[in-house]
Amino acid sequence: MTNWSIILNIAKTHLLTKMKSTVTATLGVTFGIGAYITMAGFMTGLNDLLDGLTLNRTPHIRLYNEIEPSLKQPISLYTDFEDTFNVINSIKPKKSQEKIHNALPILDYLKTNNAIKGATPQLQAQIFYLSGSIELGGILVGVDIIEETRLSNINDYIIEGTPEALRNNSNGILLGAGLADKMSLSVGDRVQVSTVAGDIFPLKIVGIYQSGLAEIDNVQSYVNLKTAQSILGQPENFITDINMRLFNIEAAPEMARQLESQFNVKAIDINEANAQFETGSNIRNLITYAVSITLLIVAGFGIYNILNMLIYEKMKDIAILKATGFSGRDVALIFMSQAMIIGLLGGLLGLLVGFGLSVLIDNTPFVTEALPTIKTYPINYSPLFYAIGIGFALLSTFVAGYLPANKAKNIDPVRIIRGT
Amino acid sequence: MKLVLETKNVNKHFYKPKDFHVLKDISFRIKEGEFASIMGKSGCGKSTLLYILSTMDTDYTGELFLNDRLITGKSHEELSRIRNKNIGFVFQFHYLLTEFSVIENVMLPAKKLAVKSLKEIKHDAYEKLKMLHIDHLAEQRASRISGGEKQRVAIARALINNPTILMGDEPTGNLDSHNSQNVFNIFKRLSTEEGLSLLVVTHDEDFARLTDRIIQMEDGRVID
Ligand SMILES: Nc1ncnc2c1ncn2[C@@H]1O[C@H](COP(=O)(O)OP(=O)(O)O)[C@@H](O)[C@H]1O
Ligand SMILES: [Mg+2]
Numbered sequence: 092m093t094n095w096s097i098i099l100n101i102a103k104t105h106l107l108t109k110m111k112s113t114v115t116a117t118l119g120v121t122f123g124i125g126a127y128i129t130m131a132g133f134m135t136g137l138n139d140l141l142d143g144l145t146l147n148r149t150p151h152i153r154l155y156n157e158i159e160p161s162l163k164q165p166i167s168l169y170t171d172f173e174d175t176f177n178v179i180n181s182i183k184p185k186k187s188q189e190k191i192h193n194a195l196p197i198l199d200y201l202k203t204n205n206a207i208k209g210a211t212p213q214l215q216a217q218i219f220y221l222s223g224s225i226e227l228g229g230i231l232v233g234v235d236i237i238e239e240t241r242l243s244n245i246n247d248y249i250i251e252g253t254p255e256a257l258r259n260n261s262n263g264i265l266l267g268a269g270l271a272d273k274m275s276l277s278v279g280d281r282v283q284v285s286t287v288a289g290d291i292f293p294l295k296i297v298g299i300y301q302s303g304l305a306e307i308d309n310v311q312s313y314v315n316l317k318t319a320q321s322i323l324g325q326p327e328n329f330i331t332d333i334n335m336r337l338f339n340i341e342a343a344p345e346m347a348r349q350l351e352s353q354f355n356v357k358a359i360d361i362n363e364a365n366a367q368f369e370t371g372s373n374i375r376n377l378i379t380y381a382v383s384i385t386l387l388i389v390a391g392f393g394i395y396n397i398l399n400m401l402i403y404e405k406m407k408d409i410a411i412l413k414a415t416g417f418s419g420r421d422v423a424l425i426f427m428s429q430a431m432i433i434g435l436l437g438g439l440l441g442l443l444v445g446f447g448l449s450v451l452i453d454n455t456p457f458v459t460e461a462l463p464t465i466k467t468y469p470i471n472y473s474p475l476f477y478a479i480g481i482g483f484a485l486l487s488t489f490v491a492g493y494l495p496a497n498k499a500k501n502i503d504p505v506r507i508i509r510g511t
Numbered sequence: 512m513k514l515v516l517e518t519k520n521v522n523k524h525f526y527k528p529k530d531f532h533v534l535k536d537i538s539f540r541i542k543e544g545e546f547a548s549i550m551g552k553s554g555c556g557k558s559t560l561l562y563i564l565s566t567m568d569t570d571y572t573g574e575l576f577l578n579d580r581l582i583t584g585k586s587h588e589e590l591s592r593i594r595n596k597n598i599g600f601v602f603q604f605h606y607l608l609t610e611f612s613v614i615e616n617v618m619l620p621a622k623k624l625a626v627k628s629l630k631e632i633k634h635d636a637y638e639k640l641k642m643l644h645i646d647h648l649a650e651q652r653a654s655r656i657s658g659g660e661k662q663r664v665a666i667a668r669a670l671i672n673n674p675t676i677l678m679g680d681e682p683t684g685n686l687d688s689h690n691s692q693n694v695f696n697i698f699k700r701l702s703t704e705e706g707l708s709l710l711v712v713t714h715d716e717d718f719a720r721l722t723d724r725i726i727q728m729e730d731g732r733v734i735d
Contacts, residue, residue: 416595
C-alpha cells in the first residue's frame with residue numbers, strides 16, 4: 092500500500108528546501124518544451140505555407156496528352172512487310188496529339204464519379220503578349236473560372252479584380268502580375284495576344300493574378316475557356332488538360348493509373364508532381380525534432396544531476412526513513428515524485444512559454460511580394476504539439492529520475508547509520 | 512512468560528576486506544516487559560547484532576523471532592512493515608529529518624503505518640512529546656534544538672506506533688551526564704510504567720547495572 096500524501100509531502104519539502112536546484116531543473120525542462128512548441132509550430136506553419144503555395148494549386152490528378160511519337164507506325168499495318176526488318180528515320184509526333192481525345196465525354200464521365208469533387212477543363216496555349224512595341228512570350232490558360240474557384244484556391248491569388256469579372260467578360264483576361272509589371276499595365280487596360288500562327292486578339296484586363304512564384308507570374312494569364320478556344324480557332328471540344336480534385340487525396344495515385352488505362356491519356360497525380368515538397372517537409376520536421384530532443388536531453392541530464400546530488404545530500408534522511416519503516420519502494424517514489432513534479436511544472440510552463448512565443452511570431456508582420464495572402468509569419472497551433480510536449484517532458488524526467496530513484500531504493504541504511 | 516524477541520544460532524560474516532566471523536552462534540531471548548542491556552568491548556559486534564535484530568540487516572544465518580513469529584527470510588517490503596509497526600529504534604547520533612519540524616518527525620512512522628487518522632496521529636505525537644517534556648518544541652525545526660532534546664525527539668518517534676520493543680544503540684553515548692541520566696530515566700519509566708520491552712546497547716556501567724538483565728558480549732559471542 093502506498094501512502095501518497097506522506098510521500099508527496101516529503102518530496103515537496105525536499106524540493107522547497109533546495110529551491111535553487113529545483114528552479115534550475117524546472118527551467119531546463121521549460122526551455123526544452125518551450126523551444127519544441129515554438130519550433131514545431133513555426134516549422135510546420137512554414138511547411139503548410141509552402142505546401143499551400145504549390146500543392147494547393149496542384150490538381151490531385153491532371154489528365155493531358157503527352158506529345159510523343161506513335162509506337163505503331165503505318166508500315167506495321169502492312170502484312171507484306173511483316174517478316175522484314177524495317178528502319179524508319181526521324182519519326183516526329185503528330186500535331187493533333189496536343190488535345191485530349193474525347194475530352195467532353197471524359198469530362199462528363201468524371202463529373203458522375205462520386206470519388207471526384209470536381210473536374211475542370213483547361214486549354215493551355217503558347218502565345219505572345221503585345222503591348223506597344225513590347226512582345227513577350229507566355230502561356231494563356233483557358234479555364235472555367237467559377238469551377239476553378241470552387242476546386243482550387245486561385246481566388247486567393249487574384250490580387251485585383253474578381254473571378255466573376257472574368258466570367259462576365261468574354262474578352263477579359265486575368266493578367267499575370269509579372270507581365271503587368273513588365274508591360275506597365277493595370278486593370279481596365281487593353282493587351283493584345285498573338286497566337287503562334289500570327290493571329291492577333293485584343294483582350295481587356297479584368298484582374299491581376301499573383302501566385303507568388305515568379306516563373307508563373309511572368310508568363311501565365313487566365314482567360315475563359317471559350318475565349319482561348321476562339322483565339323486558337325479551335326472548336327469547343329479542344330481541351331488540353333483536365334484537372335481533378337478528389338475527396339480523398341490518398342486515392343489519387345491509384346485513380347490516376349486507372350484513368351490512364353481507361354481513357355488512353357497521360358494522368359499525373361499530385362504525389363508525382365510534388366515529390367520534392369514531401370522531402371522538404373520531412374527535413375524541416377527532422378530538424379525540429381532533432382533540436383527539441385537535444386534540448387530535452389540536456390534538460391534531462393540537468394535533472395539527473397540534481398537528483399543525484401540531492402540523494403547524496405539526503406543519505407541520512409533515506410537511512411532514517413528506511414529504519415523507521417519506509418520501504419525501498421517508498422523511498423524510490425519520493426525521488427521519482429520529485430522528478431515528475433519538476434517535469435510537470437517545467438512542462439506546463441514550457442507549454443505556456445511556447446504558446447506565448449508562438450503568438451508573438453504569429454503577430455510579427457511578414458510582408459513579401461511573393462506571398463500576397465500572407466501578412467504575418469505562419470504558426471501552426473496544433474494541439475498535438477502540446478500533447479507531445481507535455482508527454483515528452485514527463486517521459487524525459489521519468490527517465491532522468493529513474494536511475495537516481497533506483498539508487499535511493501537500494502541504499503543500505505545500515506551502512507549510512509554506521510557512518511562508513 | 513511471553514517472548515518478544517528470540518534469536519537462534521545467529522551467525523554473521525563480513526567478507527570484505529577479508530572473511531571475518533563477526534557474530535558467532537548468538538542465541539538469547541527477551542521476555543515481554545524486560546529491560547535488557549548489551550555490554551561489551553568496542554568492536555565486539557554489538558551494533559552488528561542490533562542491526563540484525565532490528566531487521567535492517569538480513570545478511571546472516573540462523574533464525575530471528577519477533578512475538579514468536581519467524582522473521583528470517585521475509586521480503587524487504589514485509590520487513591519494512593514489521594519495522595514500522597513493531598520496532599522502535601534510537602541511534603547514538605539522533606537521526607532526525609532536519610528539514611521537518613519536531614512534531615512532523617515524530618508523526619512520520621505513524622503516517623507511514625496509516626492506521627490512525629491524521630488528527631489522532633497528531634494527538635498521539637503531542638502526548639509522547641509531553642511525556643518526554645518537550646511538547647513546547649513541537650513546531651520547532653528539528654535542526655534548531657539541542658542534542659539532548661534531539662535524542663528525546665528520536666525516542667518519541669520510536670514510540671509513536673507503540674512498538675513491541677524499543678532498541679537503542681548507545682543512545683546516551685553522545686550526551687552529557689545530565690542528559691544521559693534523563694534518557695535513562697525515561698527508559699526506566701517506560702519499562703516500569705508502560706511495561707515496554709527494551710534492549711539497549713551501552714558502555715555505561717551505571718546505566719547497565721540498573722537494567723533488569725545485562726547481556727555480556729565478547730568477540731562476537733554472548734557470554735553468560
Ligand atoms: N561493513 C563492515 N565490513 C567489515 N567489517 C565490519 C563492517 N562493519 C563492522 N565491521 C567490523 O565488525 C566488528 C564489529 O563491529 P560493531 O558491530 O560495530 O562493533 P560494536 O558496535 O560492538 O563496537 C568490528 O571489528 C568492525 O570493524
Ligand atoms: Mg557500535
